[in-house]
Amino acid sequence: MTLILNEDEQMLADGAKDWADNEHPLSQFRAMRDAGKTWNPGLWRSLIELGYPAMGASLANDGLDLGGQVALIEPLGANLVATPLISAWVSALIDPQGTDLVSGKFSAFAWMEAGARGDRTASALVENGTITGAKQAVWDVDSAKAIVVSALYNGHLGLFRVAKADCTITALHRIDHRDTANVAFDGAPCTRLAGDEALLNTALDRATVALCAEMLGGMTSAMKMLVTYLCERRQFESAIGSFQAVQHRTVDCFIEIELARSTVLGAARDPTPANVSLAKARCSDAYVLLANEAVQFHGGIGVTDEHDIGFHLKRARVCSLTLGSSDWHRRRWAVEHGY
8 A cells, every 4th residue: 555645646736736825825715714705606616627526526537536636635725725625526426416526516415413423323304205304514505506415214324315495504603614504404305316324434434535635734734834933933042943842842743744644545545444534533633733733832823813823723623523523433443443
């Protein structure tokens, strides 16, 4: 198993990084937040023109698959690019007939229910062609054309497409300023899709690997901001980065990033439940650690909205609990290994 990007993946990563640095620096995310928006339709159209949604969903044809998705999403995560890219890739897997990534059409995936944490169960119920229940923290509802819901049908878990107009959608105001909502169904008409519980698990695991790649980009960006500040900030006529105690903690952060990188690429190469959970547990803890350390080393300005490092702190907190916390994934890893 190769735990580095191959030549083709590196080319994708370099292209995505150039685009993100030139078209969407962190200042663009701040401007979107200040405008009260959770996503930018113009930005999404730019990614569609680049072919990233369609490319990410069809990379298996080129032998890249999840490795290619990781290469594309990591640079976007570094600049906190808020797009429905992961949702579009998942939609292509679970709702291919309702997805057209060339035009940017996709379905949001509603799977998590109250108290589920990371458990992939469902109490939403389908009877007589209608669905009743509620889902929490659904990604990219505003930008999606429809919603795919996991629900029980004749005692078995299945996937169903529901029109947005037939749902009750309550937008969430999260600290990371992303397009997320709670969605309720009260006898909403639905269309059964071909997927079952196995496809649900596959889709969520693939989404988890992509989210881990985004987190990897975020922690790498936080590390870069941290090192830059340590070299610029001076005390006692010396850069604070020259102090040994500071260097030791910074090296610990670097080690966490590299360990996280290995687990993400390992999960991309072989997305078994154990590998995916290992990556998510490692990335959740590492991103939170990097954000915490970066804010603390920045001192007073680090806890103000004036500095961009706070955006990574907020995103790290949300990502660490999304698609299962580190504790949930450690338990899953242990079960997969027979503990």
